[in-house]
Amino acid sequence: MLDSTLKTQLKAYLEKVTQPIELVATLDNSDVSRDMRALLDDIVSLSNQITLTISTDATLRAPSFSINRLHKEQGEVGIRFAGIPMGHEFTSLVLALLQTGGHPPKVDTAVIEQIVQLDGDYQFETYISLTCQNCPEVVQSLNLMAVLNPRIRSVVIDGALFQEEVEQRQVMAVPTIFLNGKVFDQGRLSIEEILAKLDSGLEKRTAEKLDASASYDVLVVGGGPAGAAAAIYSARKGIRTGVVGERFGGQVLDTMSIENFISVTETEGPKFAAALEQHVKTYDVDIINLQRAEKLIPASAANPLTEIKLASGATLKAKTVIIATGARWREINVPGEREYRNHGVAYCPHCDGPLFKGKRVAVIGGGNSGVEAAIDLAGLVSHVTLLEFGAELRADEVLQRKLRSLTNVTVHTSAQTTEVKGDGKKVNGIDFKDLTSGELKHVELEGVFVQIGLVPNTEWLKGTLELSRHGEIIVDARGQTSLPGVFAAGDVTTVPFKQIVIAVGEGAKAALSAFDHLIRS
The missing domain is CATH 3.50.50.60 (FAD/NAD(P)-binding domain)
Structure with a gap:
């Protein structure tokens, strides 16, 4: 599963493991399970502190694996990866192994103390995509909390792999975090932000x-x-x-x-x-x-x-x-945009694109960021509709040539987005006005990616300086x-x-x- 270079790097990291670790895998007959088993076998071969056990528990997600201390008297560790943590999440896997194996985390002692003192049982489930650059910080934060506090559990779920689950729980953006079965938050969060949401008195003490x-x-x-x-x-x-x-x-x-x-x-x-x-x-x-x-x-x-x-x-x-x-990110400020944010309306195609695999999406914006987003998404989704307000695209010509070569992309210029449509739970379409003909048009789709530039964070300064x-x-x-x-x-x-x-x-x-x-x- 791992190439020789990655094995060499991982072996060097795993030399820092000082306490025995047990990997417990729940597998099925899929190709992903075979790849997961190969990954786990590679890990075990690189450290004499790590062992692998195969579980037959049918109640657990398959394929998945947990990371725990072999000697339970050292405290339970509730970390599970449902999916293969490669891509952006490979670092999350390495850190989980090191921290479970006794390597000290690089966080402030005050943060560690806060985690240890949390009272209650916390079951976190985090839906991620392997291409999301915002997900690892959330994953690594929750995993560390699970290492330090035995009453905390962290399950990391590859949304692209567990599509039925994603559909059932209406996950339309990553990372999406569930706590004890209910939505806890969405988007990038630091460990301090997570603790602030769990510790209601923290804000007052900090102030x-x-x-x-x-x-x-x-x-x-x-x-x-x-x-x-x-x-x-x-x-x-x-x-x-x-x-x-x-x-x-x-x-x-x-x-x-x-x-x-x-x-x-x-x-x-x-x-x-x-x-x-x-x-x-x-x-x-x-x-x-x-x-x-x-x-x-x-x-x-x-x-x-x-x-x-x-x-x-x-x-x-x-x-x-x-x-x-x-x-x-600048908003389009039309009905439906805020109502369906993280429920079909997104601003990061790299993060949320994999959740729309095989679906229809729109990209709003014909500059470099919009055209780049359309090109990236075209490799994942069934169809991309690009809407540009101006009479022509503003992206670099090299990007426009690439865009024009794609058969599953439709471009509308002189197109004014008027409303994001939905069924009350998620996006199901978008309305726009053809500024040339004046005709109102509707496109049925499942996702809208807004890429129309930036707005400065100065609302709090109005009336104070120029x-x-x-x-x-x-x-x-x-x-x-x-x-x-x-x-x-x-x-x-x-x-x-x-x-x-x-x-x-x-x-x-x-x-x-x-x-x-x-x-x-």
Whole structure:
């Protein structure tokens, strides 16, 4: 199952296993079961600490396998993979083996303590796709929780393999997490976010702690590439620096492939985001995660500090502020879009595409992202309908040529999407207007992928500092906004060309400008 290179790499990892592990497989007569057995045999052959047992329990999903400690007195471990964890989930498999086998996890001791102290029985079932770059963080978080707390169970289910189950439970996006049989959440979640949802008193305790914290010389709002660069450059000046944001990495976490960050030939968004965070953590920077900024209160003669009010109720204060809140997927804002989000309406074709295998979908948007999405989906689904508002596609010609070569793609230009249709539970069609003829048209389908660009995250700043007509923060060549001591960087600003490498440079520049402001004032 594994090639020689992968076996060599895995063998090196498995040398870190110090406690005996038992793999228990539930198999059937399918080809997938044969491949799973081959994978498990490979794993067993690479470590004398790992054994394999075949289960005949007909109540369990097949094919699937569990990972547990051989010596049960060390505590139960409730991890099960229903499907073959390759692709993006191979790392999840390796970590599950290492952590079950006694290798210490790389998480804060406070997080470990929180997991251990969780009271109650938690049965998590997570539906994933092997091409989803957002799924591994959820899988790895829940698996770690299962390793640390014997009352927690984590089952990882390949949605493409268990299609009937996906249909029955109305899973239309990945990752989708069920807790004790009910939908718990959808989309990317960090271990801290999962714990926050389980621990109802955490937000209040965190807000109280933040309120009591000292003021910062530089407070960066946003943890994407621009925010990370700003934090690093600020910390290197030896000044008190903090980063506050909803999730470290920002929109990079939703990026499939990065091939144009200079000196890095190719990487994936989540890996890049993790590297950003690790780099920031090498400096004396307060990282304040899971906090959304709701209001900026400018400094004044009475109060020389700028204040950032958070949704949790806490307030952070700083001598200078760098806003790097980035952007998010733009919505089409038609009836049915929000009602059927994660129930047929999706924004990440790489993540959710496999759930629509053999079905009919639409892609809205004729730029590079829209055409790339249509090309990717055409290899999975039965038919793709691409809708572009303009009179012609805006994607690069090389992409358009590829698109035109596909027989299961229909392109409609001058097409205004008017409504996403559904049966109350999931999408079953889309309506659009032909802007040339004025005719209203309907297409029956099961999924809609929206790919029409980005909108800056600046709603919380309206009326506080100067924004462009597109809602972007207006900045000068130094990253200075219309408020003294408040700077901005990255996709949230008027700086053209929304690229990671540009955001990083702008973040560094904003930090240097903020430091210059501090020493001059």
